[in-house]
Amino acid sequence: MKPYHAMSKEELAEEVRSLEKAYEKTQSSGLSLDLTRGKPGQDQIELSAALDGILNNNFTLQDGTDARNYGGISGIPEARKLGAEVLDALPEEVIVGGNSSLTMMYQYVEAAHFFGLFETGESWSAEAARSGGRVKFLCPVPGYDRHFTICEALGMEMIPVPMDSEGPNIEFVREAVKADSLIKGIWCVPRHSNPSGVCYSDRTVTALSRLAADAGANFRILWDNAYSVHDLYEGCPEIAPLLKLATQAGHADSVVMFASTSKITFAGGGISWMASSVGNIERYLKRHSTMAIGPDKVNQLRHVRFLPDLDAMKAHMRAHAERLRPKFEAIQQRLEDDLGPLELAEWTRPTGGYFISFDTLPGLATQVVELTAQAGVKLTAAGSTWPHRKDPEDRNIRLAPSFPAPNEVKEAIAVFTLCVRLASARQLLGANTP
Ligand SMILES: Cc1ncc(COP(=O)(O)O)c(C=O)c1O
Known part of the structure; x- marks a missing residue:
């Protein structure tokens, strides 16, 4: 794969045509996925099931x-x-x-x-x-x-x-x-x-x-x-x-x-x-x-x-990490594979927490979020990470992989990278009409 900025007009036009085809196919597959808020997954919630009944009538x-x-x-x-x-x-x-x-x-x-x-x-x-x-x-x-x-x-x-x-x-x-x-x-x-x-x-x-x-x-x-x-x-x-x-x-x-x-x-x-x-x-x-x-x-x-105590809490958090890590790694892998060589975006590689911060080329975040939504994947609204929801460069998107199941995270991120590529290729071609 060649970086988009190194492609000729013809190559870019061809790329847009093939991405549009892939996008239409994704749209018709009827996905309904959600990478919006950083909620813990159901498997994480279950880790604390023992809270229920733990007092066993001892309230002292x-x-x-x-x-x-x-x-x-x-x-x-x-x-x-x-x-x-x-x-x-x-x-x-x-x-x-x-x-x-x-x-x-x-x-x-x-x-x-x-x-x-x-x-x-x-x-x-x-x-x-x-x-x-x-x-x-x-x-x-x-x-x-x-x-x-x-x-x-x-x-x-x-x-x-x-x-x-x-x-x-x-x-x-x-x-x-x-x-x-x-x-x-x-x-x-x-x-x-x-x-x-x-x-x-x-x-x-x-x-x-x-x-x-x-x-x-x-x-x-x-x-x-x-x-x-x-x-x-x-x-x-x-x-x-x-x-x-x-x-x-x-x-x-x-x-x-x-x-x-x-x-x-x-x-x-x-x-x-x-x-x-x-x-x-x-x-x-x-x-x-x-x-x-x-x-x-x-x-x-x-x-x-x-x-x-804190040691008990840290041990408990290791069980959370086991559940979260594959989701974060699936996202990183996909971003790396699909977008890395194209040099059209930047993103963080967190060692903890609940989010990945992703920057598109300037002016594309809103469009990417709209494209993804129309293909059945909800993302946090563009601009949300800025005061008054106004990102002056319209670049930042917050990805939250914790809540969906691992296979859903994989599906969602594949749609996301497709939309980033499509919006970027269109912009670089000067044909950016969503
Ligand atoms: C930075 C930050 N602070 C606070 C909260 C919410 O915390 P709480 O559930 O304790 O109100 C969140 C939830 O996503 C968060 O990301």
Whole structure:
């Protein structure tokens, strides 16, 4: 196979004709496949089946409390300890929530915006109103759409930050916060980032731990460690302990970390964690207790009986990896075989997490997603990995192989590569009429 850019007009025209034929054949085969959201597969969910019934009528915590009654707004001590291991924090810096870390993120950001969760009192929105501007957030791109939705829902301005192989471009980040004190936060997915799979380097984490020194008042790093233990292979890099480093640097308040068991046990029935300085946690809980008397301690107890410590969790995650790895590898193989020699796309080769980030030639992502949909394969909408769903170059597509069965992943990715080739060949031929 020759790279498309090295083909003559005639060769390209021939390529388009043959791809169109193959596409029509695929369309008529009536596929219905879905590579959209990063949900765990059914075989992964089954790995935690033992959660059901594990308490066996024993609801008593190590300190003698009955988990079935009201109270314990910070979460049960056993689960705080487990969260501390996951997030590299101290148990007193950790609280345990319900089944969604995203809910905790939203509640934290909303409360900081409207009520202020800071020693200095003033909320982000009040400061912005006083200074006649808008609250802004740094959004590494490509990134997680639901982070952007939180900012959008609260009327914040989002500033895209380029990602490089070590995490968000730290020079860009530092200059941005220095220049604008209304930049109040940055979203980070430090390990196996969604969707690029990047693991932040020590240099990046260390720089982030000191970022508050350059930023305006009450700046927060929203550290969403959703894929903290989600390795596909042995020997993935560990992430430097942000909260510890920030504490040493005198900036503990600038760090708010999150994680959950959504992709460890049950995505719809897990537990979540938030970790920050003790002061931040106290201020958050004060606000949170206006809406809750206590979390679901029974589910927290089920989880710590099932996964008592980080070692148990890591062993459990190896079983997840066995199920996920063949799907990721099938995708890589297909991309390599079908697109590698053609030099018309770039994609990531993650060592963990749930996604592959794929870049088409500029201007083609929307068209590729449409072509694939018309051939029976749903993909995450083009643009989703950017604030306001607007990818300025229309290139990025997020592939999520976890949910479909392995044979479906193979079928879906074959359709995808066909559509990438078709859209690219048409574009290069100047015949790009979808
Ligand atoms: C980066 C990231 N954060 C958070 C979540 C959702 O987490 P939770 O289920 O704990 O709300 C996801 C789910 O895909 C994610 O990719």
